[in-house]
Amino acid sequence: MESKIKDMRAQVAEAIARVGSKEELDTFWQQFLSKKGRVQELMKSLGGVAPEERPAMGKLINEFKAQVTAAYEEAAARIAQAELARRNASEQIDITLPAKTREEGALHPITLTKNQMISVFAGMGFQIFEGPEIEDDDHNFTRLNVAKNHPARDMQDTFYITEDILLRTQTSPGQIRVMDAQKPPIKVLVPGRVFRSDSDATHSPQFHQMEGLVVDRHITLCDLQGMLDEFVKKLFGEDAKTRLRPSYFPFTEPSVEVDVSCFECGGHGCGLCKGTGWIEILGGGIVHRKVLENCGIDPNEYSGLAFGIGIERVAMLKYGINNIGLFYENDLRFLRQFKD
Secondary structure (H helix, E strand, O other), rough: OOOHHHHHHHHHHHHHHHHOHHHHHHHHHHHHOOOOOHHHHHHHHHOOOOOHHHHHHHHHHHHHHHHHHHHHHHHHHHHHHHHHHHHHOOOOOOOOOOOOOOOOOOHHHHHHHHHHHHHHHHHOOOEOOOOOEEHHHHHHHHHHHHOOOOOOHHHHHEEEEOOEEEEEOOHHHHHHHHHHOOOOOOOEEEEEEOOOOEEEEEOOEEEEEEEEEEOOOOOOOOHHHHHHHHHHHHOOOOOOOOOEEEEEOOHHHHHHHHEEOOOOOOOOOOOOOOOOOEEEEEEEEEEEHHHHHOOOOOOOOOOEEEEEEEEHHHHHHOOOOHHHHHHHHHHHHHHHHHHH
């Protein structure tokens, strides 16, 4: 037995010296210290030893097992330390290298334009209201004085979800919702996304509008033009002026198209204004008596003005953009141009 232990001690020393990885350490454990390993076989061989010699041999085997276990644990600690050193070396950061740069984002030009417009009208005392994008026919058309058989419905190509539910074609339904919820005086701005089945260089099936509504006593077209004069000066420069032209909208009477003097040529005529000196920018007018009545407001006591501005339209003019589709392509080369 002593001879076996002596031979096995030499085998252990040789085997442990070759251990250089976790895999080799596992192999050593299986070979010597597992339940089927050589040290365990020595314990089983005690049955063949004379009874009077077993205590001494058992003690010798246990001492040998402790030596093998200690050698195993020392090798395990050595391998763990080596792996930690390798991992630390591979994860070291060279602080002298240039830092990774991450490009800062910026607001989308539509958002920039919307915020600028809101800022101008907020300075005039307007409050902000945001209505639902999915509307019912009653709010989007009927109560805005557009009856079921009204030809004005043909002016807008509408996305219907059901017979009476649709994607709103304008932010004007916000007028109805505000007038239903509160009584005059009212001064509210309704920005939001709208939808029409239309697509070309200057039109998109999805775009953004900003509706303005003022209801109070003695409101006239002069109030409308005064507000819009202030608006265009803030957006296009102090020399900008407005011009009102007769038009038609079912929810206003009288109705007007509003032009702004060309900020490119100063009103002398150029390619941007097609030689006229003026650029159409929005529509508006005095709120139709029928619309006020539909919201329970007495048109003999109160009057109102309303206007609707295309946010993309203003952004295209302000930044010299000739294709509305650029707003929706997410091309970073385009969007970087609006970074402050």
